[in-house]
Amino acid sequence: MPIDILMPALSPTMEEGTLSKWLKKEGDKVTSGDVIAEIETDKATMEVEAVDEGVIGKLLVEAGTENVKVNTKIAVLLQDGESADAIGSSAPAKEAPKAEAQAAPEEKPAAAASAAPVPAQPIASVAADPDIPAGTEMVMTTVREALRDAMAEEMRRDEDVFVMGEEVAEYQGAYKITQGLLQEFGPRRVVDTPITEHGFAGVGVGAAMAGLKPIVEFMTFNFAMQAIDQIINSAAKTLYMSGGQMGAPIVFRGPNGAAARVGAQHSQDYATWYSQIPGLKVVMPYTAADAKGLLKAAIRDPNPVVFLENEILYGHQFEVPKLDDFVLPIGKARIHKKGNDVTIVSFGIGMTYAVKAVAELEKEGIDVELIDLRTLRPMDLPTVIESVKKTGRLVTVEEGYPQNSIGTEIATRVMQQAFDYLDAPILTIAGKDVPMPYAANLEKLALPNVGEVVQAVKTVCYK
Amino acid sequence: MAPTKTASVSGRKPAAKSAIKSASKSSAKEFTGKNTPDFGKDQDLHAYREMLLIRRFEEKAGQLYGMGFIGGFCHLYIGQEAVVVGMQMAQQDGDQVITAYRDHGHMLATGMSARGVMAELTGRKGGYSRGKGGSMHMFSKEKNFYGGHGIVGAQVSLGTGLAFANRYRNNDSVSVAYFGDGAANQGQVYESFNMAALWKLPIVYIVENNRYAMGTSTARATAQSNYSLRGSSFGIPGIQVDGMDVRAVKAAGDEALEHCRSGKGPIILEMLTYRYRGHSMSDPAKYRSKDEVQKMRSEHDPIEQVRLRLIEKGWATEDELKAIDKDIRDVVSDSADFAQADPEPDASELYTDILL
Numbered sequence: 001m002p003i004d005i006l007m008p009a010l011s012p013t014m015e016e017g018t019l020s021k022w023l024k025k026e027g028d029k030v031t032s033g034d035v036i037a038e039i040e041t042d043k044a045t046m047e048v049e050a051v052d053e054g055v056i057g058k059l060l061v062e063a064g065t066e067n068v069k070v071n072t073k074i075a076v077l078l079q080d081g082e083s084a085d086a087i088g089s090s091a092p093a094k095e096a097p098k099a100e101a102q103a104a105p106e107e108k109p110a111a112a113a114s115a116a117p118v119p120a121q122p123i124a125s126v127a128a129d130p131d132i133p134a135g136t137e138m139v140m141t142t143v144r145e146a147l148r149d150a151m152a153e154e155m156r157r158d159e160d161v162f163v164m165g166e167e168v169a170e171y172q173g174a175y176k177i178t179q180g181l182l183q184e185f186g187p188r189r190v191v192d193t194p195i196t197e198h199g200f201a202g203v204g205v206g207a208a209m210a211g212l213k214p215i216v217e218f219m220t221f222n223f224a225m226q227a228i229d230q231i232i233n234s235a236a237k238t239l240y241m242s243g244g245q246m247g248a249p250i251v252f253r254g255p256n257g258a259a260a261r262v263g264a265q266h267s268q269d270y271a272t273w274y275s276q277i278p279g280l281k282v283v284m285p286y287t288a289a290d291a292k293g294l295l296k297a298a299i300r301d302p303n304p305v306v307f308l309e310n311e312i313l314y315g316h317q318f319e320v321p322k323l324d325d326f327v328l329p330i331g332k333a334r335i336h337k338k339g340n341d342v343t344i345v346s347f348g349i350g351m352t353y354a355v356k357a358v359a360e361l362e363k364e365g366i367d368v369e370l371i372d373l374r375t376l377r378p379m380d381l382p383t384v385i386e387s388v389k390k391t392g393r394l395v396t397v398e399e400g401y402p403q404n405s406i407g408t409e410i411a412t413r414v415m416q417q418a419f420d421y422l423d424a425p426i427l428t429i430a431g432k433d434v435p436m437p438y439a440a441n442l443e444k445l446a447l448p449n450v451g452e453v454v455q456a457v458k459t460v461c462y463k
Numbered sequence: 464m465a466p467t468k469t470a471s472v473s474g475r476k477p478a479a480k481s482a483i484k485s486a487s488k489s490s491a492k493e494f495t496g497k498n499t500p501d502f503g504k505d506q507d508l509h510a511y512r513e514m515l516l517i518r519r520f521e522e523k524a525g526q527l528y529g530m531g532f533i534g535g536f537c538h539l540y541i542g543q544e545a546v547v548v549g550m551q552m553a554q555q556d557g558d559q560v561i562t563a564y565r566d567h568g569h570m571l572a573t574g575m576s577a578r579g580v581m582a583e584l585t586g587r588k589g590g591y592s593r594g595k596g597g598s599m600h601m602f603s604k605e606k607n608f609y610g611g612h613g614i615v616g617a618q619v620s621l622g623t624g625l626a627f628a629n630r631y632r633n634n635d636s637v638s639v640a641y642f643g644d645g646a647a648n649q650g651q652v653y654e655s656f657n658m659a660a661l662w663k664l665p666i667v668y669i670v671e672n673n674r675y676a677m678g679t680s681t682a683r684a685t686a687q688s689n690y691s692l693r694g695s696s697f698g699i700p701g702i703q704v705d706g707m708d709v710r711a712v713k714a715a716g717d718e719a720l721e722h723c724r725s726g727k728g729p730i731i732l733e734m735l736t737y738r739y740r741g742h743s744m745s746d747p748a749k750y751r752s753k754d755e756v757q758k759m760r761s762e763h764d765p766i767e768q769v770r771l772r773l774i775e776k777g778w779a780t781e782d783e784l785k786a787i788d789k790d791i792r793d794v795v796s797d798s799a800d801f802a803q804a805d806p807e808p809d810a811s812e813l814y815t816d817i818l819l
Contacts, residue, residue: 008529011745012536032522033541033739033760044747051526071530119810124818162631188631194661199620199654206624206638209609210559212631233614234621241600243593244816246609278817302819 002082003052005075007061007068010039010046017041018066019074026084028056030077037074052077057084124378126331129293138319146288146320147177147253147309150295151215153325155185158213161299164191164200165217165254174219175255175314201227201252205234208248208304215299218254221270221308228273235304236279251298253307256284257349257399258436258447260312267436269400271348272409274306275376281330282377284308286351288318290374293328301330310349333380335387339369342457343387345410346397347373350448353429354397357453366461376406384410385418392423393460397453402430424460429453499711504778510552510709511769511779512787514544517568518766519795520577521740524567524584528744532803533584537598540568542739545765546671547572549712550639553720557634561609561622562641564599565671565738569641573606577798587805594808595816616649618642619668623655626666626729637723638666645676647690653697656729660697663728667719668694670733671706677742678750691733699729706734707763737763 007017018040024030030050037048054077061074068074078084141149155161162185167174169182169192182190193200197218204216218224224231231252239247258267274282281303285291291309298305320326336351337358346354351372358368369387373380388394394414396407407428414426432446502510521539528537540547543565551572554560562569570580575591583590583601591601599613609625612618622640629636646652647670659666670690674681681688691701700722704715712734719730737759741748748756773779779787 006530008526009531010529012534014745032519041745043745044749046741046745046747048529049522049525051522117810119813122814194654194657196654196657198651199623199658202617202620202651202655203624203627203658206561206609206621206626207628207631208624209621210625210628212628229614229617230620234612234617238602238610239819240816241592241596242602242610242816243591243595244819245592245604246602247819281818 002057002079003054003077004073005036005050005077007070007072007074008039008048009070010041010048011043014041014043014070016067016069019061019063019068020045022059022063024056026056026059030054030056050077052079054079057082124331126378126380127329129328129332129334130326132321132323137322139322140317141288141292141320142315142317143285143288143291143309144175144177144314146292146318147295148179148181150292151178151299152181152184154296154299155181155189158299160211161213161215162189162191163215163217164193164204166193166195166219168192168217173217175311177309177314178217197223197226198230201230202234204250204252205230205248205304208235208250209238209246213249213299215251215253218252220259220266220311221254221256222266222268224252224254224270231274231304231306232277232280236277239303240279247302248304249302251295251301251305251307253295253298254309255311255314256308257310258431258443261438261440261443263438264435269398269431271308271376271398271400272404272406274308275379275406275409277377279304280377281305281375282308283330283375284348285374286313286348286372288316289320289326290328290334290372292320293326294330294374296325296327297330300327305330308348313349313352328374331375331378331380333383334372334374335383336370336372337368339367339391341367341391342393342395342461343369343371343384343391344395344397344453344457345371345373345384345407347376347406348398350398353448353450353453356450357397357457360450360454361457364463366457366463368457373406379409381410381413381417385414388414388418389421392421393457394422394426395429395453395456395460396426397429397448399431399447402428402433405430424462427456427460429456499705499708500714502710502713502772504776506552506713507769507773507776507778508787510545510548511766511773511784512791513548513551513572514709514766514769515788515791516577516794517544517548517571519791520571520581520798521567523795523799524581525740525744527581527585527799527802533598534586535597536564537584537744538565538742539740539744540565540738542759542765543671543673543706543734543736544568545709545712546669546706546734546736547641549709550667550669550716552709552713553716554637554639555635555720557607557636558720559607559609559622559625559629559636559638560641561618561625561638562611563615563618563643563646564611564613565643566599566601566611570601570603570606570608570611573603573608575601575603575606575608577794578801581798581802582805585802585805586807587802588808589801589805593812593816595812616642616646616651619646619649619652620655622668623659623664623666626659626664627662629665630662635724636665637720638664639669640666641669641671643676644670644672644674644681644690645679645684647693648676648685652693656694656697656699659729660694660699663726665723665726666729667716667723668699668729668731670731671736672733673736673738675738675742675750678746678748680750689733691731694729694731699731701731701733703733703735706736707759707765708768709765
């Protein structure tokens with residue numbers, strides 16, 4: 001059978017082109033790789049190479065012809081022993097079938113992109129928190145100790161778990177979160193890295209792709225910006241791009257958000273950045289119990305988890321149940337306080353403002369339901385919606401920048417899913433739209449404060 | 464100073480001589496064109512088949528791209544076949560391979576099926592990533608192929624992580640991480656070199672120096688164009704290898720893998736190679752002369768070198784080689800037929816494989 005040579009598409013956007021020049025004439029012998037023609041595309045002049053061996057039987061489009069549509073038959077190549085007479089018997093010139101929506105071949109109607117309805121996004125069900133048996137001892141624990149205990153317990157449980165980062169071993173952690181781990185687990189599993197965020201994040205993801213379960217500590221998430229390509233492009237997307245063959249069971253953790261008086265480059269909340277990325281889970285705990293239960297869950301999770309801690313919260317004490325294996329579900333919000341008049345949704349250090357505001361508002365007779373999101377992705381919106389259906393009013397509280405914040409995301413989704421239940425516009429309290437200033441007074445102004453939260457709640461309650 | 468050896472260099476002088484003279488001297492045996500160890504008959508025939516498969520596969524991919532069956536970016540490996548084939552011949556089971564986006568050749572060399580790769584190029588259900596990855600993003604756990612990465616240089620850190628896992632598990636495997644002369648200027652490459660040397664990780668860093676980072680020649684992009692020296696400040700040894708001669712690649716690969724397996728840490732192999740086609744399908748390659756390309760093709764073609772040897776030594780007749788060629792064309796045609804006939808992924812695949 002003679003082989004048809006078709007007008008090639010030579011860029012992702014080319015639909016037609018000019019056949020500027022033939023470099024072979026009828027009767028010429030060609031082998032694969034020989035340049036046979038030059039074609040002017042929408043971008044450049046490109047050379048066309050023969051793919052098969054044979055003799056040019058006929059040139060069907062004259063040199064200089066413009067607007068030759070992609071896939072038009074432009075020449076016929078004769079195989080061994082064929083004569084030009086055979087050309088007549090080849091299929092009549094027609095546009096070859098193209099992939100995708102442009103001209104879906106009849107036998108596969110599914111190929112037409114426009115015909116396929118967008119499937120609904122599946123909603124994963126998340127288990128509730130485990131019951132804590134009656135009589136369980138509650139131990140006052142700092143968030144710092146809770147995080148350390150979570151890592152130590154998981155490292156005892158699973159040999160594949162290791163921690164790496166700057167100053168995690170000999171120095172015992174820049175914020176003492178990894179205190180004692182080197183002594184218990186040794187340098188093989190508690191790995192001091194050079195100051196090289198981009199590199200060690202990639203090393204961590206590679207180790208995870210090979211099946212280990214790294215905990216990558218960033219001294220702060222401000223420095224993880226150097227590594228964000230590896231977190232997003234390598235860790236979050238590989239499972240999808242590999243058709244489910246290969247994922248990255250890895251935890252990226254460290255303090256996030258403003259500390260105190262460290263200026264703009266060291267004071268940023270990345271909650272909303274990571275929460276946008278499909279393929280990541282994002283956790284941002286407030287209490288020590290949540291820090292422990294969720295970090296253990298994050299280490300066991302087969303997906304990449306970004307675990308956002310807070311330097312100021314490290315020293316806060318909370319009750320933690322004394323259980324052998326206390327693991328909490330990722331993706332489930334916690335109702336910190338039940339109430340009926342108004343809902344406040346917050347997470348991480350934002351909760352410190354919310355908790356104080358709730359106490360003040362109680363004195364004024366306003367009964368707040370306070371929800372701690374705990375996980376930002378997947379976000380437990382049903383718990384929020386359910387609360388708003390009861391209270392009809394919503395205020396969100398966070399420290400990050402106000403534009404495209406977690407609060408604005410919640411407001412949009414509540415507006416879409418519970419509009420009829422709202423009795424007042426949703427108010428979002430966030431950090432101010434400025435780089436973090438150094439001066440003590442300005443820094444204070446840049447962060448949210450309890451008074452703002454109290455005022456916002458009163459506003460949505462029309463009081 | 465890291466020992467640096469110079470292999471035979473096709474069509475150009477080893478940069479080591481002009482760059483850092485002291486570094487080009489080494490007590491170890493040198494790879495030169497003259498004393499490149501010969502292949503036996505089976506090795507030459509194997510290399511011929513494997514390289515030809517990649518060549519024909521890529522030509523067909525280019526054709527399918529032209530017909531609109533393959534979309535987006537498509538980076539062909541034509542000209543560089545000896546690099547992956549020679550390395551694969553040196554590797555053992557369990558060694559991991561990771562590379563960037565010019566990855567079809569690497570996948571075929573690891574033994575991934577032509578059908579699965581081609582169907583991924585056309586975005587079909589039967590592709591290695593079920594149509595969700597495309598030309599630049601394919602993986603095979605079974606064949607220890609870790610991608611297929613579209614971000615220049617990212618695979619170097621990831622490959623270092625694979626080596627970290629090997630050392631953590633104290634196994635005998637080596638990670639083989641490929642990157643181009645372009646990626647060699649990325650910062651994370653040096654971050655990775657530092658950690659790999661510090662922790663003595665078993666990794667062979669392979670710089671596929673095909674002289675052009677997209678359209679920018681090495682001369683215009685780098686202050687040190689001898690990439691085998693790029694690890695010297697970390698004490699990582701490097702070897703310049705004639706990447707157009709599959710025997711030289713295999714010999715260098717043997718030595719590098721042995722170096723890693725014996726616990727000496729990372730090593731760099733700079734493969735002097737050449738891509739015949741543009742950077743991607745839509746690159747007219749105006750940044751180099753036709754003569755340059757033609758000269759490489761006619762004087763240094765990796766497949767032609769083996770073909771001539773096979774004929775000269777009487778290891779294969781023209782007819783036998785034709786028969787091999789036909790076998791390979793059949794495999795490639797079959798993969799192309801499959802990749803065109805196979806359905807696109809089901810719409811329900813949109814939301815699968817995001818989280819486990």
